[in-house]
Amino acid sequence: MRPPCQALITGGSSGIGAAVADKLAAAGCRLVVLGRDFDRLDAVASRTGARAVVADLCTPEGLARAADETADVDLLVNSAGVGWAGDLATMGEPDIDRLVALNLTAPMRLTRAALPGMRARGRGQLVYVSSIAAVGVGGESVYAATKAGLRAFADSVRLEVAGEGISVTTVLPGAVRTPFFDHRGLPYDRHFPRQIDAADVASALVGALEQGEAEVFVPRWLSVAARVRGATPQLFYRFAQRFG
């Protein structure tokens, strides 16, 4: 990020968003952290000097409150997100709607709200926390679709704002040790890839911002999965069926 920096972090109350708040505060950014849980937000706010905003991004009121916060931001980090794992046929319709609303619609709405201010100032940085699941994962079809959609959205916005002083960065983490898996209702039970810390993702995110990178996989070697999928989809699906 380019100081002085005023940043809004959705999902700032926990996991990756909270770790990003720590890194940005250490770099001298003024922060707004957004989430639903006041106590967790307050804990992050007290250690980072951030202002806490309680808003549910799945509601029109919460989205409007969050959009109001984007007016002056140089950096918008879209980290709020939830997962859901299981057979699609057993997934409740409200769960489908919740994942799409939080993981995809909210970043779209907040980007739309942030762009006029960024354009007027001739500078801005947009960050989207997608997932390696964007390549497609059996048992996580809706989640994977929201994360692939988010990646395509970011790619499209990047083309739209080219030459306007606004950068767009997509972060695609693998498995990260956060409360994400408790909330999705199924623990992370794979031995490979092993889980990394939220602080590792935050470091990669800030590094990508500083280098002006369009996309970063964390850990970086995970980009192999996306490259294999792009180059030889048949081979990718054979591997995916075998190893999940």
Ligand SMILES: NC(=O)c1ccc[n+]([C@@H]2O[C@H](COP(=O)([O-])OP(=O)(O)OC[C@H]3O[C@@H](n4cnc5c(N)ncnc54)[C@H](OP(=O)(O)O)[C@@H]3O)[C@@H](O)[C@H]2O)c1
């Ligand atoms: N953990 C992983 O393995 C992993 C891997 C790849 C990508 N990701 C992505 O990383 C992002 C952050 O996840 P995490 O691992 O840090 O999980 P986390 O610790 O569970 O954090 C999720 C964040 O989203 C916020 N949130 C949830 N529902 C919300 C709502 N309706 N309105 C507003 N905020 C809401 C939560 O805030 P409140 O609880 O305060 O509402 C929390 O701050 C997500 O987009 C996730 O898809 C995670």
